[in-house]
Amino acid sequence: MMMNLKSAKTGGILVLCAVIAILPAFLSNAFQYEIAILIGFNAIVCIGLNLLIGYGGQISLGHGAFVGLGAYGSAILTMNQGWDPLLSMVIAAIFTGILAFVIARPILKLKGHYLAMATLGMGIIISIVINTEDQLTGGPDGMYVDGLSFMATQIYWYWLVGALLVFSVWASLNLIHSPIGRALRAVHGSEVAAEVVGVDTTQYKVLIFVVSAVFASIVGSFGVYYSNFVTPDIAGFFHSIELVVMVVFGGMASTFGAVIGAAILTTLPQFLTFLHDYEHLVFGLILMLTMIFLPKGLVPSIAGLLKKGDK
Amino acid sequence: MTLLKVNNLSIEFGGVRAIDDLSFTINSGTIHSIIGPNGAGKTTLFNLITGVYTPTSGTILYDDEGVTGFKSYELAARGMSRTFQNLQIFFNMTAIENVMVGAHLHLNRGFLASFFGLPSIKAGDRHCRETCLELLDFVGLKKYADIDTESMPYGALKRLEIARALASKPKILLLDEPAAGLNPAESREIDKVIKKVAERGITVVLVEHDMKMVMEISDHILVLDYGRKLTEGTALEVRNNPDVIAAYLGG
Ligand SMILES: Nc1ncnc2c1ncn2[C@@H]1O[C@H](COP(=O)(O)OP(=O)(O)OP(=O)(O)O)[C@@H](O)[C@H]1O
Numbered sequence A: 001m002m003m004n005l006k007s008a009k010t011g012g013i014l015v016l017c018a019v020i021a022i023l024p025a026f027l028s029n030a031f032q033y034e035i036a037i038l039i040g041f042n043a044i045v046c047i048g049l050n051l052l053i054g055y056g057g058q059i060s061l062g063h064g065a066f067v068g069l070g071a072y073g074s075a076i077l078t079m080n081q082g083w084d085p086l087l088s089m090v091i092a093a094i095f096t097g098i099l100a101f102v103i104a105r106p107i108l109k110l111k112g113h114y115l116a117m118a119t120l121g122m123g124i125i126i127s128i129v130i131n132t133e134d135q136l137t138g139g140p141d142g143m144y145v146d147g148l149s150f151m152a153t154q155i156y157w158y159w160l161v162g163a164l165l166v167f168s169v170w171a172s173l174n175l176i177h178s179p180i181g182r183a184l185r186a187v188h189g190s191e192v193a194a195e196v197v198g199v200d201t202t203q204y205k206v207l208i209f210v211v212s213a214v215f216a217s218i219v220g221s222f223g224v225y226y227s228n229f230v231t232p233d234i235a236g237f238f239h240s241i242e243l244v245v246m247v248v249f250g251g252m253a254s255t256f257g258a259v260i261g262a263a264i265l266t267t268l269p270q271f272l273t274f275l276h277d278y279e280h281l282v283f284g285l286i287l288m289l290t291m292i293f294l295p296k297g298l299v300p301s302i303a304g305l306l307k308k309g310d311k
Numbered sequence B: 001m002t003l004l005k006v007n008n009l010s011i012e013f014g015g016v017r018a019i020d021d022l023s024f025t026i027n028s029g030t031i032h033s034i035i036g037p038n039g040a041g042k043t044t045l046f047n048l049i050t051g052v053y054t055p056t057s058g059t060i061l062y063d064d065e066g067v068t069g070f071k072s073y074e075l076a077a078r079g080m081s082r083t084f085q086n087l088q089i090f091f092n093m094t095a096i097e098n099v100m101v102g103a104h105l106h107l108n109r110g111f112l113a114s115f116f117g118l119p120s121i122k123a124g125d126r127h128c129r130e131t132c133l134e135l136l137d138f139v140g141l142k143k144y145a146d147i148d149t150e151s152m153p154y155g156a157l158k159r160l161e162i163a164r165a166l167a168s169k170p171k172i173l174l175l176d177e178p179a180a181g182l183n184p185a186e187s188r189e190i191d192k193v194i195k196k197v198a199e200r201g202i203t204v205v206l207v208e209h210d211m212k213m214v215m216e217i218s219d220h221i222l223v224l225d226y227g228r229k230l231t232e233g234t235a236l237e238v239r240n241n242p243d244v245i246a247a248y249l250g251g
């Protein structure tokens, strides 16, 4: 069983590597590469968010704001301050991490609906600040940002994002199967039971909130270097909801579920462009149907069926 | 030697004193039972001792240290653990993982080492798994090791809580109705497990309604009624106390 666990982990990573390696054979134009790259970005945010939601059992309806902080942090430091893009990315991630740390304690004392409301409020505040500080951020019009000079073509980006994705999956699985990961799942399972065996539950909730925020921030930074442009939508409410739907749809407490959720829900809207105005509606519908028919999400539900089939 | 000393402990819930000016001591290396009718305050007392509740007044001294108001995880670090009357299992994990959470304090918990899956973390986990398997074996659950707790029977989950608590290497272990809801055969199993735990030198505090078990294994019994001490003493003393008989038969 221990071996099983290990092989499931390495097996999953190998499959992911194979998919990333083979996919270019099927991508024929820049638009398709664009979608593949977007899937990678979203998947990485979702892997971080899944640590918080799926494993730690804490909700966040404000993670778009952390992506936004990474994006704008990088944009402002490179364009307004003339800093090196990679340094800017690191500084933005540290800033986001510190901010997440400061607000985590009071927020994570809350439970259920209250936590949802608090993270929602936090996201809205950050979003408003980005919108109104137009001297710094360009306001609603957004901001142009230089790219990374060494990323000559879109293909480079494809491989970079692919590598980052594999790394994120690997690190997330490492974390989950470590004492920290078990403590985190214990917080989800029973806080009081975790505490009486020595788990400082608040500390772990804060830790994973910060980690997921830093994941989001780094993706925001890379995203802005990739697209050379950023608007406040990135930090908005709808983006936050989109991310949560990806995690829930793909499967809570499943790292590969987060990847698959991000892949499907990033691709789907491209096929639904004819109902563009109703995109939000479609997302809402998907969330509802998932909660009703696949409460554990896509990947865990399928895994459960396969397990039953085994017996 | 005194391990735990409770002085004038009280807690109020909306004006009701669930524990009312209670004082007693527990010596190390003993099996110390706490009995009393439903609603007497036994679970509340456990919650106070283990830091789940903060007392309204009174003090708790553990291992010569004032620990009133300490958090549960701070007490766990000092060697105190417990089980719950209403199961508190990590249902999102397998049996062995539940026990491994119990060993939390004794493992390397460095963030970067975990994130990068360093060999030290893997080696620590392998070793931890071995010792936790032994604990599962100790409570008779070895065959459930890699089973999802969701599909384990109730009686097994009761014992799983004991194994998890033991994994934290406690000096004192508080068991809240470990035999509740079990059939007689399962009760006898629990009975044996408790004795074996005590033989390891762990001080056991036991809340249990199964009087046969209590009378047989306790070194000392404290009787609670309406949050107050009715009496305390050896099994023989308590059994023949007229107040106890009145509280149980008249309550
Ligand atoms: N959190 C709480 N809020 C309000 N009242 C509480 C709380 N916890 C316990 N009580 C009250 O304290 C009293 C003692 O309850 P407790 O659960 O400690 O009894 P017990 O001796 O463990 O009973 P049982 O044998 O049924 O388990 C009860 O009247 C209960 O309603």
Ligand SMILES: [Mg+2]
Pocket: B042, B043, B044, B085
């Ligand atoms: Mg009780």
